[in-house]
Amino acid sequence: xxxxxxxxxxxxxxxxxLAGTLTPVMVKAWGxxxxxxxxxxxxxxxxxxxxxxxxxxxxxxxKIGDEKNFVGAKVxxxxxxxxxxxxxxxxxxxxxxxxxxxxxxxxxxxxxxAEGVKATFSIPTTVxxxxxxxxxxxxxxxxxxxxxxxxxxxASENIYLEYVDGSxxxxxxxxxxxxxPNEVVTSGATLGYEALDGKIPGCYGYDGVVTIDVKVHKSVxxxxxKTVRIKGTKTWSESVDAKVGDEVEYQIEYVNLxxxxxxxxxxxxxxxxxxxxxxxxxxxYNANYQSxxxxxxxxxxxxxxxxxxxxxxxxxxxxxxxxxxxxTLACGSNQLVNWASSTVNGAVTKDDASVxxxxxxxxxxxxxxxxxxxxxTPVQPTETPTTIVETGPGTIVTGAIGAGSVVxxxxxxxxxxxxxxx
Numbered sequence: 001x002x003x004x005x006x007x008x009x010x011x012x013x014x015x016x017x018l019a020g021t022l023t024p025v026m027v028k029a030w031g032x033x034x035x036x037x038x039x040x041x042x043x044x045x046x047x048x049x050x051x052x053x054x055x056x057x058x059x060x061x062x063k064i065g066d067e068k069n070f071v072g073a074k075v076x077x078x079x080x081x082x083x084x085x086x087x088x089x090x091x092x093x094x095x096x097x098x099x100x101x102x103x104x105x106x107x108x109x110x111x112x113x114a115e116g117v118k119a120t121f122s123i124p125t126t127v128x129x130x131x132x133x134x135x136x137x138x139x140x141x142x143x144x145x146x147x148x149x150x151x152x153x154x155a156s157e158n159i160y161l162e163y164v165d166g167s168x169x170x171x172x173x174x175x176x177x178x179x180x181p182n183e184v185v186t187s188g189a190t191l192g193y194e195a196l197d198g199k200i201p202g203c204y205g206y207d208g209v210v211t212i213d214v215k216v217h218k219s220v221x222x223x224x225x226k227t228v229r230i231k232g233t234k235t236w237s238e239s240v241d242a243k244v245g246d247e248v249e250y251q252i253e254y255v256n257l258x259x260x261x262x263x264x265x266x267x268x269x270x271x272x273x274x275x276x277x278x279x280x281x282x283x284x285y286n287a288n289y290q291s292x293x294x295x296x297x298x299x300x301x302x303x304x305x306x307x308x309x310x311x312x313x314x315x316x317x318x319x320x321x322x323x324x325x326x327x328t329l330a331c332g333s334n335q336l337v338n339w340a341s342s343t344v345n346g347a348v349t350k351d352d353a354s355v356x357x358x359x360x361x362x363x364x365x366x367x368x369x370x371x372x373x374x375x376x377t378p379v380q381p382t383e384t385p386t387t388i389v390e391t392g393p394g395t396i397v398t399g400a401i402g403a404g405s406v407v408x409x410x411x412x413x414x415x416x417x418x419x420x421x422x
Contacts, residue, residue: 029086030068034144039068045107054106054114054142054202057149062103063204070101071135071149076213090153092218095164098151100135100210102191104142106202116140116198119170119180119210120188126312127158127219127257135210138188139200157218160257164213170196172208184212221262223255226269226340226351231321239354244326247278248355252318252340256310266343267318268304272336272376273328275355277301281321292319304343324357331364333357333373 039060040050057067064070064083072083076095083099090096100119106112120136130152137147153161168180170191178196180189190198193206200206227236231247242248252269256262271277282300283292284307299305300320307316324336336355341348356373 030070030147030149032144032148033146037144037147039066040105045105050106052106052108052112054104054112054139055144056105056114056137056139056142056147057101057103058105059103063207064101067101067103067105069149070103070137070147071133071151072099072101073097073133073151073153074099085149085151087152087154090155090159090216092155092157092159092216095213095215096153098133098135098212098214100137100149101207102137102200102210103204103207104139104200104202109203109206110201112202114139114142114200114202117191117200118188118198119184119191121185121212123161123163123185123214124259125160126259127160127221128259129155129158131155131159131161133161133214136188140198153214153216155216158221158258159216160219162215162217164215167211167213169211170208171211173205180210184210219257220349221256221258221344221347222265222342222349223253223257224340224342224349224351225253226338226353227251227253228353228355239356241356241358242324243357244324244329244359246324248275248322248324250320250322250338250340250353252342252351253315254307254310254318254342255315256312256344259312261309261311261314262344263309264344265307265310265316266304267300267307267340268343269301269320269338269340271301271322271338274325274334274336274357274376275322275338276325278321278323281319283319285317285319286315304341324355326359328376329357329359331359334359334376335373336376 037055037058040058041061042059045059057070059067069085072085073088073096074082074084076097088096098121100121102117102119104112104114117137117139120138122134122136124131124133132150132152134148134150139145163185165182166179168182168184168189169177170180171177172193174193183189190196191200191208191210192198193200227238228240228248228250229236230240230242231249236251240248250269252267254265254267277298279298280294282295282298282305284295285292295305297305300318305318307318310316334357336357337352339350339352341350
């Protein structure tokens with residue numbers, strides 16, 4: 001098998017560049033479970049320096065240049081000579097292919113089969129103008145057993161990355177291109193040479209490439225989800241049917257999508273004309289109050305409430321009760337829409353929920369009934385609330401609910417620590 005490596009020595013420097021426009025390796029970009037593996041030239045491997053060790057992606061003058069830069073990116077569908085191994089500028093709405101090169105460097109072929117070989121990609125789930133994807137390569141009998149490298153997708157605005165479902169593939173000389181399961185971006189996908197059995201012999205005839213696609217999306221700073229249910233029921237939805245006199249519970253979920261901590265998150269809800277806020281019904285759920293804490297300020301539907309500071313992926317739920325009334329209901333179907341908003345550093349995120357009310361009482365008997373729902377819709381909140389109600393301190397220490405943490409102080413007085421079951 002040494003002849004295969006000797007053949008590579010005859011490839012021109014220009015041809016190596018065409019295999020991928022690689023920049024010099026940076027120590028912070030790559031790593032392994034041995035805290036830094038040695039590099040080998042093809043000549044050194046041919047001279048026997050690697051001995052019988054099975055190791056991956058350690059050749060400094062290989063087919064893709066320095067194999068320690070084994071993770072790269074390019075615009076999906078672009079030619080093979082456009083790989084970026086460290087940083088690539090990306091745009092909203094475009095799809096990019098991420099590559100992970102796989103090469104067992106031992107020259108002994110089927111006498112040096114790597115076992116348990118699998119690949120994994122770690123894709124960021126927060127929002128930032130710089131997103132770094134890390135690719136991992138594992139083998140149970142290799143030295144080291146784990147290898148990693150990264151590529152950064154850089155944008156001029158905050159973005160988030162979406163893994164394109166079903167896009168994972170593995171390509172080598174034996175199988176051609178085969179599909180990999182979506183687990184490649186979670187627990188990892190098993191690779192192989194003749195089959196996806198985790199076995200890859202050494203030398204260039206057995207190398208391969210894993211690819212996935214990610215789509216870039218322009219993003220806001222936070223996610224806000226508004227739902228509603230009839231009080232006393234368990235199921236949350238975007239719309240419920242109710243009648244005059246019913247009490248409905250609204251739920252607002254806030255998630256910090258930024259990679260940094262945000263402070264003074266304001267939550268505000270604008271009720272429609274025919275829904276009235278029920279005093280002393282606002283509860284906050286977060287890392288430290290997973291059973292809920294009653295808030296004394298009845299300002300969630302006026303100036304808003306300050307729910308504090310949240311780290312990356314930190315989340316919270318605000319719940320309150322409204323009562324359906326008849327102030328301006330039209331005969332027939334009425335859609336009572338209300339909007340919730342979160343405000344962080346002047347950036348507003350909104351979502352809505354609806355209560356459907358059918359009015360067919362005595363007052364409607366001699367009036368035509370409108371079959372089309374009449375919308376009772378408040379003005380959507382777009383401004384930053386001018387009042388931040390802070391009537392006293394309530395401290396929240398670091399904790400976790402869902403995927404994130406609350407990290408600092410709430411801007412309101414906590415009147416009660418009474419537990420509230422969900």
